[in-house]
Amino acid sequence: MPLTDQEFAELTERAASIRCQIADVTGWSGGAHIGGSLSMTDIITLLYWKYLRIDPARPDWEDRDRFVLSKGHGGVGHAVVLAERGYFDREALRSFNETDSMLGMHLDSNKVPGCDASTGSMGHGLSQAVGMALGARVLKKEWRVFCIIGDGESNEGSIWEAAMSAAHYKLDNLIVFQDRNHLMIDGPTEDVMSLEPLADKWRAFGFETREVNGHDLHALSEAIEFAIDHKGSPVMLLCDTIKGKGVEFMEGKPEWHYGGLNADQIAKAKASIRSED
Amino acid sequence: METASTLTWTIYDADKMTQREIYGIVLTDLGKQHPEIVGLSADLAKSTKIGTFGDAYPDRFFNFGIAEQNMFGAAAGLAKAGLTPFVSTMSAFASMRACEFVRTDICYQNLNVKIIATHGGMSFGSGGATHHANEDLSIIRAFPNLTVICPADTIETAMAVKKCMEITGPVYIRIGRGFEPRIYESEDYGFEVGKAHELRSGTDLTILATGNTVFHAVQAADIMQERDGLSVRVLNMHTLKPLDEEAVIQALLDTRRLLTVEDHSVIGGLGSAVADVIAASGKGCAFNKLGIPDTFCPHGNPEDLMHLYKIDTDGIIEKVGELMQRDFEEDEDWEDEV
C-alpha cells in the first residue's frame, strides 16, 4: 500500500529527527561517519518504521526480519535508529565511541540489542545476509533479510561473490539496497574505481533491479513493496542518494565521510536539516 | 631522473607528524631517486598518506578502490614487471583481507613488494575489532621470505621506509594511526634491519618491546631506575623477522629476566618469537609477555586500551615488579656465563 499522507508526514519528521540526532552524536563523540549515515537515513527510517517485522522488546525474537548494515561504518546512523526505535535508552548515544560504551563506530552485534550482524570491514555484510536468507529457507521461516551496502563497498570482490550466490539460490527473501551516493573516501566512485553501468551489473548478476531516488519516501516505499512481493530472485534497489543529505555544507563533499562537529556546526547542520522538512 | 635528495622534513617536523605522515613524505622523496617505485592503495590514499606520493607522481600511483585482494595481486604483477610497488592499507586488511594474496602471490614468489600497513595494533582504537590488527604479526610472521618491521616512532619509520629499499624481496612495515611519542632525536642512531637497538643498558631485567610500546618501555625503565635502583635493559625489537636472536640470548645470559611488550596478541607476535629463542636455548629464566590476551578488544581510545592490557608505562612497571619476584631454576653453567 502506498504511504498515506499521515505516514508520509510522520516518516518525514522521523527522518529529520534521526538526521538531527546523527549530528548531535557526531558532535558528542568527537567524530563519526556522518556523510554516509545521512545518505542512508531515509531508507533505514522507512525500513524500521514501516517494513521491518521486528519487536524491540524482543531483539532476539526468532521470526523477526533481519537487517544487516553491510556498510558498517554507518554505525552512528544505525545506533540512532535503534535507540529511537526503542531497543535501548537514548542516553547510551551520549557515550558513543567512548571506551566503556556499548556503542562504537562499528556496531558489535554481541553488545548492541537489535544489531543483527557485526560489520565494519567492507564487503562482509552481504554474505552474512545471504546466509540469513538461506537459513530461513532451511528452517522454513518467513523472515526476510534487508541489507544496505555502499557503492564504494561494492569494489570488493566479495560483494559480487555474495551476489552470485544470492541469485544462484534464488533468494527472494533477500532485499538489498545500494546507497549510491557516488562518493567513497578518496573521492567520487567513478574517479577512484568506476562502477558504472551499475544497474546492468546487478541485472547481469541475476538481481531484479530497480533504480530509485533514495530520498523520495513515496518512491522508496513503492520499490520496497515491489521487492517484498517479488518472487524467484533477490532484489536490488539501487538508491540514488546524496552523501551528507540534509546538511547543506556536507552534501556531496567527500571530506564529510568522517568528521567532527562543534556546537556551531551542529546548530547549522540542524537548521539545514529542518529547513528541508 | 633527479639525483641526490635533501631531507624534506626536519626533526622538528618529526615531532609534529604521525608515522603515516612521515611515511608519505619519505616515500615521495624516494620516488625522486627511484623511478621504479609505484604506489598502490585501496581507497585509503588519504588515510595511509601514500596519497602524498600519488599527488607527486600521479602516473605511478594506482587506487584500486576498496578491493585489497586485487590490489595485492596486482602488486605482485607490477613487481614481476620490474617495478617496486609500495602498497598501503590498514594492517587489518593487508594481513587478513588480502592474506593469501600476500602470502602466495607476493611471498611465495619472493617479489619485491613493500607493504606499509597503517593503523597497526589497537591504534585505531575507536574502530573496534573490525579495525584492530592484533593478529597481523602472528599471521605474516609465518610467511617465508617476508621481512617484518615495526618502527617505534616517526624517525624510525623514516629509517625503515628508506632501508626497505635495500632489501630485495617482500617487506611488511607496520605503523600506527595517531601521534606516537618520539624516542629518537635524529636518524644516526644506527638503525639496522634485523638488529635490535639497545635504548637502555641494564643487568637486572630486559624489556624487549616493539612499535609504539618501546616508548613506554623506556619510560618504565627510567622510572624504576630512579625509584628502585633497578637496572633495566631496554631493547627496541623493531625487526620481528628476522629476529635478532643474538640480542635475545645476550639479554637472557646477562639478565635472566625478560619481559616482552607489544601492541598485538600474545599469541604469535614478538613474545612468541622471543619465547621460541629462549626455549631453544635451554636456559632457565623468568619470562613473561605483555600484549593482548586471547580476546577481541573493545573499542576505545588507544591510550585507554593500552592501559587496560597493561602495555603502557604503568602496566610495564607492574609486570616488571612481578617478574623480579619470580623464582626460576638456575642451570649449572649460570655462574660461568655471568
Ligand SMILES: Cc1ncc(C[n+]2csc(CCOP(=O)(O)OP(=O)(O)O)c2C)c(N)n1
Ligand atoms: C575491507 C575494508 N577496507 C577499507 C575500509 C576503510 N573504509 C571505511 S569506509 C570506506 C569507504 C566506503 O565507501 P562507501 O561504501 O561508498 O560508503 P559511503 O560513501 O556510503 O559512506 C573505506 C574504504 C574498510 N572499512 N574495510
